[in-house]
Amino acid sequence: MGDRAAKTALFEQFARVTKALASGKRLELVDLLAQGERTVDSLAKAANLGLSTASAHLQTLKHAHLVTTRREGTKIYYRLAGDDVAALFALVRSVAQDRLADLETARSAYLGPDDTGYVTREELLRRARSGTVTVLDVRPAEEYAAGHIPGAMSVPLADLTDRLAEIPADQDIVAYCRGAYCVLAHDAVRLLTAEGRAARRLVDGMLEWRLAELPVAI
Amino acid sequence: MGDRAAKTALFEQFARVTKALASGKRLELVDLLAQGERTVDSLAKAANLGLSTASAHLQTLKHAHLVTTRREGTKIYYRLAGDDVAALFALVRSVAQDRLADLETARSAYLGPDDTGYVTREELLRRARSGTVTVLDVRPAEEYAAGHIPGAMSVPLADLTDRLAEIPADQDIVAYCRGAYCVLAHDAVRLLTAEGRAARRLVDGMLEWRLAELPVAI
DNA sequence: ACAATATTCCACGAATGATTGGAGGACGCT
DNA sequence: AGCGTCCTCCAATCATTCGTGGAATATTGT
Numbered sequence: 370m371g372d373r374a375a376k377t378a379l380f381e382q383f384a385r386v387t388k389a390l391a392s393g394k395r396l397e398l399v400d401l402l403a404q405g406e407r408t409v410d411s412l413a414k415a416a417n418l419g420l421s422t423a424s425a426h427l428q429t430l431k432h433a434h435l436v437t438t439r440r441e442g443t444k445i446y447y448r449l450a451g452d453d454v455a456a457l458f459a460l461v462r463s464v465a466q467d468r469l470a471d472l473e474t475a476r477s478a479y480l481g482p483d484d485t486g487y488v489t490r491e492e493l494l495r496r497a498r499s500g501t502v503t504v505l506d507v508r509p510a511e512e513y514a515a516g517h518i519p520g521a522m523s524v525p526l527a528d529l530t531d532r533l534a535e536i537p538a539d540q541d542i543v544a545y546c547r548g549a550y551c552v553l554a555h556d557a558v559r560l561l562t563a564e565g566r567a568a569r570r571l572v573d574g575m576l577e578w579r580l581a582e583l584p585v586a587i
Numbered sequence: 588m589g590d591r592a593a594k595t596a597l598f599e600q601f602a603r604v605t606k607a608l609a610s611g612k613r614l615e616l617v618d619l620l621a622q623g624e625r626t627v628d629s630l631a632k633a634a635n636l637g638l639s640t641a642s643a644h645l646q647t648l649k650h651a652h653l654v655t656t657r658r659e660g661t662k663i664y665y666r667l668a669g670d671d672v673a674a675l676f677a678l679v680r681s682v683a684q685d686r687l688a689d690l691e692t693a694r695s696a697y698l699g700p701d702d703t704g705y706v707t708r709e710e711l712l713r714r715a716r717s718g719t720v721t722v723l724d725v726r727p728a729e730e731y732a733a734g735h736i737p738g739a740m741s742v743p744l745a746d747l748t749d750r751l752a753e754i755p756a757d758q759d760i761v762a763y764c765r766g767a768y769c770v771l772a773h774d775a776v777r778l779l780t781a782e783g784r785a786a787r788r789l790v791d792g793m794l795e796w797r798l799a800e801l802p803v804a805i
Numbered sequence: 806a807c808a809a810t811a812t813t814c815c816a817c818g819a820a821t822g823a824t825t826g827g828a829g830g831a832c833g834c835t
Numbered sequence: 836a837g838c839g840t841c842c843t844c845c846a847a848t849c850a851t852t853c854g855t856g857g858a859a860t861a862t863t864g865t
Contacts, residue, residue, distance in 0.1 A: 375697035380611035382690045386683045391609035393598035434686040443841045453682050464671050465604045468652040472600045479593035661811045661862050
């Protein structure tokens with residue numbers, strides 16, 4: 370015990386986790402999986418990957434035991450192996466945000482100008498309880514179905530324009546999506562504001578909501 | 588904004604962090620750096636790496652901004668870029684521990700049988716305050732110098748046998764080292780117990796002590 | 806200036822990882 | 836049993852990364 374080979378082996382085990390996450394594509398899959406379980410095909414489409422490629426990446430995550438699978442008929446559902454994996458993903462993003470200046474560039478190129486107002490989780494909870502706000506889940510319906518903020522209304526961004534009439538006009542709106550780096554709520558707030566609605570976004574999203582162990586409705 | 592290329596670029600930025608950590612050697616360097624700043628040469632020796640190899644790995648970490656450097660004369664000192672990096676490293680280990688069954692095998696092969704008693708941080712703090720325990724830092728003197736538990740006595744494991752007489756015989760001993768996966772305290776407790784001393788180890792080590800924001804003496 | 810020390814840079818072969826299309830396997834339906 | 840669906844596995848190609856020894860660079864002391 371205590372020898373070099375054993376120490377190397379130990380750190381090589383730790384590295385299995387980081388190696389599994391050492392790819393933008395796989396992080397994107399983890400981001401999607403943090404919203405709930407999905408099939409290979411659905412993940413491949415959402416992450417814009419070939420089916421074989423997506424499957425290979427998912428196998429890599431599986432071999433590191435970061436995800437688990439469940440078969441239902443011919444479909445195979447992947448899900449994160451635990452909350453700690455989501456927490457690790459969140460911490461990776463946070464470290465990247467704090468350390469990499471380039472990230473801010475990439476972030477604003479993706480999310481757009483920082484022109485949308487936001488509310489914190491605490492404020493959202495308070496106002497949702499008092500019923501003075503309409504909470505809008507703008508993620509794809511599939512992700513809403515896998516768990517959402519209690520009382521939130523599902524209006525995927527793609528349908529928002531068509532379904533404007535369903536949204537109460539006399540209340541403030543708070544839109545949310547996957548997490549701190551998800552573009553959906555940003556776009557939704559821009560669209561709603563352009564329509565003259567009083568809309569803001571939750572500062573982060575469902576990932577952070579779950580990690581804060583706040584209530585999740587199914 | 589919101590397009591595929593921008594999204595890919597964003598996740599590729601996140602991946603810079605995980606890619607930098609995607610190597611057992613680099614994780615070992617981070618483990619050492621979590622104890623305090625060190626020179627390239629010292630790191631290379633401690634991690635059993637060739638100088639060029641160590642330098643290359645350190646450059647990789649530096650390009651991901653996970654470490655920073657400081658020049659002093661001809662020497663260059665590397666250190667972690669922030670506490671969040673140490674926290675990320677700790678979380679990687681914890682996820683690995685929870686997810687990988689193989690890790691337990693590697694862990695016990697390195698640390699030896701689980702035959703040593705331990706105390707928690709809280710218990711150590713309490714007993715150290717009341718002065719009823721000798722706290723032993725068994726890391727290399729270099730790491731002790733970079734910060735240690737207040738009141739701890741530096742006796743590197745390599746010197747322990749020769750310096751037994753310096754350690755009060757009438758008090759319980761608590762040994763600690765780098766962290767949860769460091770072998771030094773385990774070996775020290777075995778050695779002390781064999782000498783008939785009442786010795787236990789701190790359950791983890793300096794890494795976790797710092798992350799808990801407990802006082803650190805220099 | 807020159808030598809000594811400490812580190813980075815460079816170039817190379819070896820090893821590992823990513824991507825893709827197509828074959829193969831498991832499952833459900835009729 | 837036969838067929839369609841969904842996914843994994845395989846093999847081939849291409850791109851990255853790793854480890855290493857030696858040359859190049861920066862700094863200090865003589």
